[in-house]
Structures are given as structure tokens and as C-alpha cells.
Amino acid sequence: MNPFSISIAYKETFCNRSKEIALLKRNIASVTHTVIYAPRKFGKTSLAHVALGQVDDVIPIFVDLFKVESTYDVTMAIYREIVSALGRRAADMSSFGARFLNVFKRIRLSMEFKPLTNYPEFSISLGNDPPEAHLETVIQSLDAFCENEDIRVCLVLDEFQEITNLKESKKIEGMLRVGMQAARRVTFIMLGSRRRILRDMFEDRKRPFYKSAMIYQLPQIPATEFIPFLIEHFKAGGVDLVEEEAAEIVAFTDAYPHYTREMARIYFDLKPEGIPLEEVKNILIDMQEGFEEIFAGLTNHQKRLLRAIAEFRPENIFSQAFLVSGRLGSQGGVQTSLAKLKKLDVVEQREGRWRVVDPIFEKWLVK
Numbered sequence: 001m002n003p004f005s006i007s008i009a010y011k012e013t014f015c016n017r018s019k020e021i022a023l024l025k026r027n028i029a030s031v032t033h034t035v036i037y038a039p040r041k042f043g044k045t046s047l048a049h050v051a052l053g054q055v056d057d058v059i060p061i062f063v064d065l066f067k068v069e070s071t072y073d074v075t076m077a078i079y080r081e082i083v084s085a086l087g088r089r090a091a092d093m094s095s096f097g098a099r100f101l102n103v104f105k106r107i108r109l110s111m112e113f114k115p116l117t118n119y120p121e122f123s124i125s126l127g128n129d130p131p132e133a134h135l136e137t138v139i140q141s142l143d144a145f146c147e148n149e150d151i152r153v154c155l156v157l158d159e160f161q162e163i164t165n166l167k168e169s170k171k172i173e174g175m176l177r178v179g180m181q182a183a184r185r186v187t188f189i190m191l192g193s194r195r196r197i198l199r200d201m202f203e204d205r206k207r208p209f210y211k212s213a214m215i216y217q218l219p220q221i222p223a224t225e226f227i228p229f230l231i232e233h234f235k236a237g238g239v240d241l242v243e244e245e246a247a248e249i250v251a252f253t254d255a256y257p258h259y260t261r262e263m264a265r266i267y268f269d270l271k272p273e274g275i276p277l278e279e280v281k282n283i284l285i286d287m288q289e290g291f292e293e294i295f296a297g298l299t300n301h302q303k304r305l306l307r308a309i310a311e312f313r314p315e316n317i318f319s320q321a322f323l324v325s326g327r328l329g330s331q332g333g334v335q336t337s338l339a340k341l342k343k344l345d346v347v348e349q350r351e352g353r354w355r356v357v358d359p360i361f362e363k364w365l366v367k
């Protein structure tokens with residue numbers, strides 16, 4: 001079996017991150033809330049799963065906020081995952097519902113035993129109260145329930161920045177913040193990929209979440225870790241990978257976990273057929289979907305600027321030389337386009353140069 005085919009990295013397929021795992025474990029133990037941010041597909045969700053898999057006495061609750069469109073969605077997503085995570089682990093299933101409702105007084109809960117698994121499945125409804133009333137108390141109730149049951153939980157809010165897109169976002173932020181601050185048995189881990197938005201949320205003193213959590217930018221996995229990891233996993237799957245090839249995969253994908261894994265996955269399958277690594281680079285670029293769409297959403301000037309950044313990786317984006325070689329016109333125009341590209345999290349400054357955040361998008365643009 002291809003050792004790189006699993007899409008979320010667990011235990012054996014997870015490379016390093018020992019420092020971050022230790023940090024999360026410490027923070028969970030001390031009820032210190034943590035924000036982890038990094039670009040998309042950088043390994044945030046995988047990291048949270050792996051770290052929580054190593055904590056025995058804390059129940060993980062994963063809430064994915066990626067598709068929420070309203071306060072109702074946020075509330076239901078949180079409730080649903082709370083009920084399913086806690087219900088699954090309840091020692092005494094039959095009384096769980098009653099104990100739960102005793103604390104979560106606002107909701108309606110119905111339970112049904114599925115014949116196949118004999119596990120109870122709960123369905124929730126909000127009853128008469130509006131979603132805001134629920135959000136205001138859900139964390140407090142969760143904390144109280146944990147107290148009653150003598151348990152602890154870690155609430156992972158994935159793609160947390162999505163709540164800023166909702167029109168009631170300020171209110172939601174405020175309500176969650178109150179619950180978060182008072183919690184004794186609930187540790188929050190908030191994961192996010194829109195870095196600018198997320199940093200603003202936690203570093204702007206006028207916003208509810210200001211200084212409410214430790215903020216951590218997930219760094220790259222060092223090549224010195226990733227290279228032996230690849231070699232070892234190829235070997236375990238019965239395919240030889242020499243060090244130069246492993247280094248080439250890591251370098252080409254910029255140690256960006258999703259792409260490193262994808263390229264490894266493809267090469268693992270094609271190498272025995274004699275397909276060279278060079279060819280795999282093209283396959284990796286060509287198979288990407290979504291770049292077209294991002295690109296199509298830009299104005300012509302933004303497109304030119306993005307292409308020029310991909311090609312030249314400028315140190316000074318307003319220098320005459322760069323403006324000329326990218327046919328970019330005035331500094332003012334570049335300023336406006338750059339603001340848009342930054343907002344989309346498509347470009348960033350890295351080691352003194354302007355770069356496209358996604359290493360394969362960069363190659364696609366140049367190509």
C-alpha cells in the first residue's frame with residue numbers, strides 16, 4: 001500500500017512537529033488557549049489530531065467551522081460535536097442524555113440507538129431560544145458539565161477565522177471570549193489559515209479576543225527531518241528512495257507538507273514504472289485544481305503583479321527595476337493590488353523577499 005495515501009497524517013505518517021506537540025500538551029494541561037496559524041494544507045488539523053491523540057485524560061472535540069454561514073451554523077456545529085464526542089465516551093449511555101440536559105438546559109435532545117453499531121445517536125435542536133442565547137452559554141455549560149462528570153475537554157475550533165465572515169461576527173467573538181476566559185476544564189485550540197485575519201482578531205486591542213490566547217505560527221518542517229522521513233516510508237513500502245531524490249522532493253515542494261506528501265505519493269507509485277522524478281514535478285503542477293479559480297478572480301493588474309512576484313521574488317516591490325520588468329506601472333497601483341493579494345493570503349514576505357505563499361502555485365504561475 002502507498003504509505004502516503006492517507007490524507008490526514010496520523011501517528012506513523014506524521015513527520016516530526018515534536019516541539020509543537022509538546023507545546024500543545026503543556027497548554028492543554030494548564031488550560032492555556034492556543035491559536036495556531038499557517039497557510040492552508042500546512043498540517044494544522046493533522047497536528048491537533050496527533051497532539052490530542054497523545055493526551056489520555058482529555059476528551060477532544062473537533063469543530064470544523066469551514067462552511068459556517070450563520071450564528072445558527074456555528075452554534076449547531078459546536079453542539080453537535082460536543083454531544084457526539086461526550087456521548088460516545090459516556091460510561092453510562094442510558095443516563096447520558098438526562099445528565100447532559102440537566103446542564104445544557106436550553107437544547108432539545110433526542111436519542112436513537114442505531115441497530116448496526118448499537119451506539120446511540122443524538123440529534124439536537126435549539127428549542128425556542130435564538131442561536132445567540134445558546135452561544136452565550138454553551139462554553140459555560142460545557143465547563144459545568146465537565147465539572148459534574150469530573151472530565152476535561154479540549155475544544156478544537158478549526159478554520160476559526162471563518163466566523164469573521166459572518167455579519168454577527170463581533171457578537172460571536174464576544175460571546176465565545178466570555179466563555180473561554182471563565183473556563184476551567186475546557187481548553188481551546190483555534191486553528192486558522194487566513195493568517196492576516198486571525199492575527200488581527202487576537203492582536204487588535206479593540207477586538208474581544210485580544211490577548212486571550214497564545215498565538216503560534218506553525219513553522220516549516222526542517223528538511224533534515226523530512227528527508228529521512230521520506231526515505232524511511234518509501235523503504236517500509238518496498239520502494240528505494242535515495243537521499244538526493246528525497247532532498248529534491250522536499251526542495252521542490254518547499255517542505256510544504258501537503259505537497260511534499262502528494263509528490264511522495266505520486267513518485268512512490270510511478271518510480272517502479274521507471275518514471276523519472278522530473279516528470280513527477282510536471283504531474284504535480286498539472287494536477288492542481290483551484291489555481292485557475294484564484295487567478296481568474298483577480299484583475300489584470302493583480303495578475304501581472306502576482307506573476308511578477310512569482311517570477312522575480314523581489315526584495316523591494318516598489319523598486320523601479322521591478323516595476324519595469326513586471327510592466328506594473330505606478331507605485332500606487334502596485335500598492336492597491338498588493339493589498340488585495342495580501343488580504344487573500346496569496347503573497348507574503350519571507351526572508352526579506354516577496355513570495356507566493358503556495359510553492360506549487362508559484363511554479364504554476366511561472367510555468
Ligand SMILES: Nc1ncnc2c1ncn2[C@@H]1O[C@H](COP(=O)(O)OP(=O)(O)O)[C@@H](O)[C@H]1O
Binds near residue numbers: 007038040
Ligand atoms: N507533519 C506532517 N508529516 C507528514 N505529512 C503531513 C504533516 N502535516 C501535514 N501533513 C500532510 O499535509 C496535508 C495537509 O495537512 P492538514 O493537517 O490537513 O493541513 P491544514 O489543516 O493546515 O490545512 C495532509 O495531507 C497531511 O497528511
Ligand SMILES: [Mg+2]
Binds near residue numbers: 044046
Ligand atoms: Mg485543516
